Amino acid sequence: MELTGAQALVKSLEMQGVEVIFGLPGGAILPVYDPIIDSSIRHVLVRHEQGAGHMAEGYAHVTGRPGVALVTSGPGATNIVTPLADAYMDSIPLVCISGQVSTGSIGTDAFQEADITGITMGVTKHNWLVTDAADIPRVIAEAFHVATTGRPGPVLVDLPKDVANATMEWYWPESVDLPGYRPAREPEPAAAAAAAALIREASRPVIYAGGGVLKSRGSQALRELAEATGIPVVTTLMARGAFPDSHPLSLGMPGMHGSYAAVTAMQRADLLVALGSRFDDRVTGQIATFAPGAKVVHVDIDKAEIGKVRLPDVSIVADCRLATEAILEALREGAPLARERLAAWAGEVARWKQELPYTYDREEVAPGAAVAAPGLPGRPCLLKPQYVLECLRDATPEDTILVSGVGQHQMWASQFWRFERPYSWVNSGGLGTMGFAVPAAIGAKVGRPDATVWAVDGDGCFQMTAQELVTASAEGIPVKIAILNNGYLGMVRQWQHMFYEERYSEVYLSPDLPDYVGWAEAMGCVGLRVDTPEGVMPAIEKASQVDDRPVVIDFRTDSMEQVFPMVPAGASNDDIVVHPAQRSKLEAERARLR
């Protein structure tokens, strides 16, 4: 069967089981858009290629299947570099196909030419420039294999226009042959036994669960390990939902804005069992003083993560779920673990959870309280962002997927939501990409149309990618967006407040410009505005009743609010700064620990 390269590409994507492509056409990718008309694959037409990339990421986050994006050459391709970098940092399987100028024009500065394989080399697991139509099925098979196996990540296939127009004899490769690509998978039994031995000896252990738990579908294994050993669990920003927040052993998020219990338990631990986590600087704080008394078991499928930041005592280079199961198996082979052996530690950890939970000034949101003029710069407003999140958490269905952008609202979302199940949290962790939420929520809703998808966004983030709500309206993708509108680039403002003597430089955005309700309506969404605590629940209920179009709620929140706890960048986790109302409790705890 003779096909054009473009037809072979679309057929290859069908062979891979692709159900949706997020993309935007242009000159060099035109040949590929013709066979898309006849394909069973759904195409979601985005308004900006960055949106296509983040939608593909959101889709991959919640389904575990690779997200696919299709863009044209030059600016189309460069516009998707940010999502590729984002997916690279957060190990999201992503296959991006870009058009390229014809092979004869490559290197001549042709119209809409960009060296996208060169540009994306550092932000993809691998990329390919296809120069022969006969290579297309093989390259697509390789691309999906690389994106989805080992440590998942983004790949890019660059397809010149003449290659897409050339003909080839169709085939589908039975297997891929990549001699230099041998991802780890099976754990070494000896390493698992060594890890089990350290777990047996430990008296203050902590499981430090990262995104690898979710990538490996290892949540159940993690839970079994925690329950079999009684070891408390911290879940990193990338692992929220991997372990239920309501579980007695859950300590929540560690790191810069993590819970006091999670941060302190890691600092005081004598063993860290790192499962698919990478000792990111936002978790460790100052490396030299991070968990100084802890031995480390490090499980990661990427050998290069072992010892990159912290030298482990035992390392297991393997699939995180399989490694967790192997550790459990090794533990079961020995004498039963005495439940009471960790009693003192469990008591201490429980006290930290009890004494220093996440908090904010709740009395100000009491019903009937006088409400000051909201939203003016520098004036306190009584609608607290944390209160909005608590209402949203309590008023939405249990299987709601929460998506966030990057900044203060992201940290509050992680802190005040209650994550009970895996794949219910989508955010940009490693790269910290503002503008992630709206398109990622759209991609998540496409992947899980049955689930309610809420995005919590900041006003700064929203302005970066809001145009994709036009995509959502046009395509009938009813996502819901809660803007925590404080009129500022809030996290930057917080740093200027804390570290630059309140000299606010270029962080004021205005809560009124743009008019978010008007903008939402112009994009075919329902737009709502809330500026009092009393208005929060009714607005959420109203939004919940809309299922035929996106909803945007403009929550006018207190612009002065800061995220606590906080470990200042580069400081030791021991120097955690808690909410002002908790300072005496912190001093009491510190006195106890001394």
Next chain:
Amino acid sequence: MSGTGGDSRHLPRHHLLSVLVENKAGVLARVAGLFSRRGYNIFSLAVAPTDDERFSRITIVVDVESAPLEQIVAQLDKLVNVVGISELHPSEAREAELLLVTVGADAHERAQVIQLVGVFEGRILDVSLTEITVMLAGSPGMLDDFEELMRPYGIRELQRTGRIALPTLGSRGDRRLRVLEG
């Protein structure tokens, strides 16, 4: 003057990696790009096809003070086009390098230069009334020695290839090539 393995002037901060790569477009850029974006220093680098045309070999002398060797090797191994990495400790490697140098050599000095070239078993490629171009292959330490001896005559131009290396025969036990596979 054959090259001896552990050359004392080559401090252990330099380490040799012999990297077998697929012979595909852009491979060198992938390797070089990895070093630059991760902040690893390359001391020298040499690339050429192997006897199997599907593969090339890149010999890299890395500065292990810029990052631990294990980390450099693990990151390199993640490149899809990297098929294998052999790590050669300087004491277990036969290293060689090629040097081309043009030195000033007028009628008074010519005989001295030619004599030194003879001692080092180099070859004279070109002679003019005032200059001589010499080719010399050998261990990097030997080339350093020769370079120093030529300096007083006035080095006009000098080009070295960077090292290539194979393991010493005596060290070819299991430590010979730490080929990273699977």
